[in-house]
Amino acid sequence: MIETIKIGTLKWHHILDPTDEDLQFLKDDFHFHPLDIEDCRSRTNQRPKIDIYDDYYFLILHFPYFDRWNRFLKVKEVKIFWGSDYIITIGKSHWVVKNLFNSGREPEDNYQVRQVGTSDALLYKILEHLMLESLSLLSKLGVEVELINRDLFNKKAERTIERISLTRKNIILVNTVFKPQLRLFHKFESGEIEGYAENMEEYWGNILDYYQKMWDMTEDYQEIVEGLSKTFDSLQTNRTNEIMKVLTLISSILLPLTFIASLYGMNVGLPLQDTHYSFWLLIVFMVLLAGSMIFYFKKKRWM
Structure with a gap:
């Protein structure tokens, strides 16, 4: 179904879910290239591009958006035919496009x-x-990066790992969306895309500034997250080493005590075993041995 807004001599056509009849109408009335019509018919995302023709431009652009749970980023495709007196937006575009179109139909606008x-x-x-x-x-995404940075020294490692992985995944997706389109928006400022109205150079330059800013933010976030990930890995490695160190020291202290206890548990003659205070003498000896080992470990700064 084709919806239309008329603004003087300008028309904005929006086709939410194009049928074969809608696409045939575009082909017959606007004489669009058959390959552009096929791109509009396709249900899979096309590569970003701006095709330049004598009497119109065809744009396919990608923009990210959060899913309904506000966790994972996804990509919305925006297809636009741009002529001297019309704009045609195709398909289930980004909700921003639909909101603008609906605004143009309402009295408040x-x-x-x-x-x-x-x-x-x-x-x-x-x-x-x-x-x-x-x-x-x-x-x-920047707020999420700041939260990761704030909670980096938190003991809840599993939650931090999940947040780092999720944020890194989202940043990579944004990077893959923005990177191939940067050169496309340079075409506006360079004059390769002339358009139809005069004195639009500053406006196209403003669009490029927006896009360049987003690209710079994405690169900065990617570097920060990589740094935070390495820092977190180092912290986890250090914590693991500390745990292993404590366990090793405990094992080192218990090993000779276990050996002595095992000897006196054997059914053979051993020194002092017939003494009335043999048990307590053995306990005192083991305590002194453990204490001397702890003293030695601390002197060596192992504890």
């Missing part, structure tokens, strides 16, 4: 969609809101 005058300005508004939403998402 909270996002001021109806104030745009050209397709370039409308595309800029769509991209700007997608960038702002992505920045908000990255801010949440």
Whole structure:
């Protein structure tokens, strides 16, 4: 089903779930390239790209979003046909696109969609809101990184490991989304994509600034998480070594005591075994032996 907003001579068509009839309409009325139509028909994510034609541009962009439990990041694909007097958004795009479209149909128009005058300005508004939403998402990742840093010395190792792994996974996904698209947005500022309206260079530059900022934040978070992961591994290794050290010292102290106790448990003649105070003498000797070993270990700074 094709929904349409008219803003003067500008039209914004939004197709939530394109049918064969909808795609045929686009092909017949707008004469889009058959390969672009096939990309719109595909249910799998396409690679990000901007195809340039004589009378329109075709954009496929990817933007991350959190799942309903706000834990794992996923990717939403945004497909846009951009002509001189129209914008067409295809498929179950990012919810930001749907919100903007709904705003343009409502009298309040909270996002001021109806104030745009050209397709370039409308595309800029769509991209700007997608960038702002992505920045908000990255801010949440930044908060998670700070929480990991704060709880790094916490005794709950399993929880910290889970949070580090989850955050690292999300950052890697953001990295794989943003990296291939960086060169695409450079095309706007470089002039390779001319658009249809004049004096849009600063606006496209602003979009690139947003994207460059997100890319820098992603790289920074990735480096921080890698550093925190190494620090956590070192802490866990140190804790394990401390535990093994204590267990080794205990074993070292108990070994000679166990040996002495085993000797006197044998059915053979041993010194002092017939003495009336043999048991207590043996206990005193074992205590002195254990104490001397503890003193020696402390002197060597092993304890």
